């Protein structure tokens with residue numbers, strides 16, 4: 001008997017709390033927020049992307065042509081890497097195998113200027129070797145097929161950009177789309 005009374009009181013308390021909340025304001029809404037970081041507890045959900053430096057990347061070890069690499073990154077929820085700074089290139093370069101080449105997200109198929117497939121804009125950052133830069137600037141004398149770009153090992157420790165035939169097979173680097181939108185339920 002005593003047990004039931006306790007149970008009843010507990011139930012009443014729960015109900016009272018409900019009414020209290022409801023009388024204050026019991027509407028819910030969903031907020032969408034752009035965040036530039038990923039909380040630690042979510043990072044496991046982003047596989048195969050991994051935090052390297054300050055962004056999430058996936059380094060693909062399959063050998064694909066540029067178009068296939070684009071598709072592969074999209075399939076995983078990202079894009080081919082959109083390099084922004086020399087610092088980023090150095091950081092990602094430390095994770096790459098110097099014996100391999102890696103596709104990045106720029107090409108100039110059918111046009112003179114390089115454009116990022118990720119942003120549709122001219123790239124913020126180019127990093128061709130000086131000798132290659134002449135060719136990059138001299139579009140009409142370049143083999144027109146050399147329209148896509150890989151990262152390759154440069155003279156020093158860092159990786160540099162190299163014009164590459166789009167149909168050649170290379171490894172590739174995907175980057176998680178960012179900023180990510182997450183939904184937060186606010187009570």
Ligand SMILES: *[C@@H]1O[C@H](CO)[C@@H](O)[C@H](O)[C@H]1NC(C)=O
Pocket residue numbers: 024025026027
């Ligand atoms: C409840 O909250 C919503 C959104 O915050 C507000 O628009 C509404 O006026 C509130 N209602 C009451 C009764 O306070």
Ligand SMILES: *[C@@H]1O[C@H](CO)[C@@H](O)[C@H](O)[C@H]1NC(C)=O
Pocket residue numbers: 097098099100
């Ligand atoms: C780099 O690639 C070469 C050729 O595929 C391979 O033999 C070597 O083991 C790789 N090195 C590392 C550190 O994975």
